[in-house]
Amino acid sequence: MTKASNTRHTILQKAFDLIYKKGYQTTSIDEIIATTEVTKGAFYYHFKTKDEMGIAIINEIVKPTMQDAFIFPLQNASSPLEEIYRMTESLLFDTPFLKLEYGCPASNLTQEMTPWNEAFAQALNELILEWQTTIEKAIQKEIENGTVRSDINPKQVAYFVMSSYWGIRNFGKAYNDTDCYHAYLKELKQYLDQLK
Amino acid sequence: MTKASNTRHTILQKAFDLIYKKGYQTTSIDEIIATTEVTKGAFYYHFKTKDEMGIAIINEIVKPTMQDAFIFPLQNASSPLEEIYRMTESLLFDTPFLKLEYGCPASNLTQEMTPWNEAFAQALNELILEWQTTIEKAIQKEIENGTVRSDINPKQVAYFVMSSYWGIRNFGKAYNDTDCYHAYLKELKQYLDQLK
DNA sequence: ATAAAAACATACTAGTTAGTATGTTTTAAA
DNA sequence: TTTAAAACATACTAACTAGTATGTTTTTAT
Numbered sequence: 403m404t405k406a407s408n409t410r411h412t413i414l415q416k417a418f419d420l421i422y423k424k425g426y427q428t429t430s431i432d433e434i435i436a437t438t439e440v441t442k443g444a445f446y447y448h449f450k451t452k453d454e455m456g457i458a459i460i461n462e463i464v465k466p467t468m469q470d471a472f473i474f475p476l477q478n479a480s481s482p483l484e485e486i487y488r489m490t491e492s493l494l495f496d497t498p499f500l501k502l503e504y505g506c507p508a509s510n511l512t513q514e515m516t517p518w519n520e521a522f523a524q525a526l527n528e529l530i531l532e533w534q535t536t537i538e539k540a541i542q543k544e545i546e547n548g549t550v551r552s553d554i555n556p557k558q559v560a561y562f563v564m565s566s567y568w569g570i571r572n573f574g575k576a577y578n579d580t581d582c583y584h585a586y587l588k589e590l591k592q593y594l595d596q597l598k
Numbered sequence: 599m600t601k602a603s604n605t606r607h608t609i610l611q612k613a614f615d616l617i618y619k620k621g622y623q624t625t626s627i628d629e630i631i632a633t634t635e636v637t638k639g640a641f642y643y644h645f646k647t648k649d650e651m652g653i654a655i656i657n658e659i660v661k662p663t664m665q666d667a668f669i670f671p672l673q674n675a676s677s678p679l680e681e682i683y684r685m686t687e688s689l690l691f692d693t694p695f696l697k698l699e700y701g702c703p704a705s706n707l708t709q710e711m712t713p714w715n716e717a718f719a720q721a722l723n724e725l726i727l728e729w730q731t732t733i734e735k736a737i738q739k740e741i742e743n744g745t746v747r748s749d750i751n752p753k754q755v756a757y758f759v760m761s762s763y764w765g766i767r768n769f770g771k772a773y774n775d776t777d778c779y780h781a782y783l784k785e786l787k788q789y790l791d792q793l794k
Numbered sequence: 795a796t797a798a799a800a801a802c803a804t805a806c807t808a809g810t811t812a813g814t815a816t817g818t819t820t821t822a823a824a
Numbered sequence: 825t826t827t828a829a830a831a832c833a834t835a836c837t838a839a840c841t842a843g844t845a846t847g848t849t850t851t852t853a854t
Contacts, residue, residue: 404851405801405850405851406800406801406802406851409801409802423713423714424713424714425623425710427621427623427624428623430840430841430842431841431842431843432840432841432842440802441802441803441804442802442803442804442805442843442844443801443802443803443804443847444801444802444803445802446842446843446844447800447801447802448801451842451843452842452843503712503713504713505709505713509709509765509768510709512768512771512772513701513705513706513709513710513768513771514621514709514710516699516771516772516774517619517620517699517700517701517771518620523772523774526772527772527773530769530772530773555781555784555785557781558781558782558784558785558788559785561766561769561778561781561782561785562762562782562785562786562789564765564769565761565762565763565764565765565766565768565769565782566758566761566762566765567761567765568761568764568765568768568769569705569760569761569762569763569764569765569768570757570761572705572708572709572761572764572765573726573757573760573761573764575708575709575712575713576708576712576719576722576723576726577723578712578719582757585751585753585754585757586754586757586758586761588751588754589751589754589755589757589758590758592754593758593789596792600821602821602830602831602832605831605832626810626811626812627811627812627813628810628811628812636832637832637833637834638813638814638832638833638834638835639817639818639831639832639833639834640831640832640833641832642812642813642814643830643831643832644831647812647813648812648813
């Protein structure tokens with residue numbers, strides 16, 4: 403990695419941290435360059451606007467991280483249904499960069515930006531769709547294996563799994579307590595088992 | 599209603615509309631007083647700070663609306679399980695002040711404010727807890743009636759129902775399309791039926 | 795080694811923000 | 825009808841915002 407591309411990546415990483423904690427709109431460029439110890443000139447050399455940086459965060463930070471955390475593991479899983487549960491549990495409890503009080507980065511950005519920023523909506527849609535498709539295919543695989551009932555609709559299950567995950571992360575934020583995570587996981591297990 | 603309390607209520611209502619669409623942080627007081635045609639003097643006579651207005655919106659606008667929309671109907675329902683489905687469907691498709699592209703007001707505010715504003719967190723917690731308790735009691739009632747399996751855990755179901763609702767509203771925002779609502783509702787019905 | 799481009803640095807600007815200071819008008823009780 | 829408080833109006837401020845203008849330094853190809 404060259405020095406310049408390292409600067410760029412540092413900005414994206416530190417900006418992501420701030421935005422994950424505080425939201426996109428309320429994280430100022432002055433704040434970003436203060437914590438990265440990069441000057442404004444450097445910042446605007448790498449990014450034409452704040453929004454361009456925001457999109458880059460989605461594509462270059464959030465997307466690869468998400469792919470490593472739950473796209474690839476699920477694609478390679480021998481028991482996809484079990485993997486969905488295991489992965490959810492791991493995301494809620496063991497993923498170090500995800501914090502109870504800050505929720506899910508993709509969900510946060512969707513909520514904040516999507517209604518009025520087309521470019522953010524586009525970038526986030528690609529992200530979400532990839533996740534969704536992976537879950538759908540995982541369920542489809544189970545059906546073909548005969549390990550999930552044939553009357554189950556993979557698309558519906560994908561929406562249900564993802565929605566409930568997004569929702570429970572918002573609950574975690576609200577209560578700032580992992581109790582709801584435990585209750586959610588128990589019910590998720592029930593739900594997934596009943597698909598068999 | 600006196601003229602003064604009418605002014606106050608107008609501010610809260612119009613401010614809610616703006617905040618629901620654009621978020622709390624990015625809705626400025628100047629914008630609120632412009633759309634309400636109220637002066638800054640009037641605004642700051644009724645509310646000491648912007649945050650005080652925000653809390654008032656939760657308690658005086660969001661809370662009563664939510665109680666009318668899904669607390670009271672569920673408390674009085676003869677078939678609570680069916681009512682949960684019917685209500686969710688109605689919230690997604692028929693409730694006029696809720697818009698696909700803007701998500702769920704309570705969820706939006708939770709996501710935006712909770713991590714760093716204690717007063718918002720407190721007000722929203724009360725709101726959410728009331729919703730949660732109502733669903734729990736509804737399931738409990740079904741169990742006592744023998745219309746829901748006795749091994750079902752009402753608390754877990756409440757979390758699952760609410761989380762999935764919050765999540766799917768975020769999906770609606772992301773895709774700006776009701777297709778995901780339809781898929782979600784079908785799966786919600788499956789899930790609820792299986793509790794019987 | 796040199797020149798040109800890439801990468802970064804500093805100082806500034808115009809617009810916006812929540813909130814205040816200091817008024818005037820309206821309401822309602824005596 | 826007077827008077828005091830409630831309700832509102834106007835003009836301002838200090839801090840912050842994204843972005844720019846105009847530089848200097850570093851890197852890289854020749």
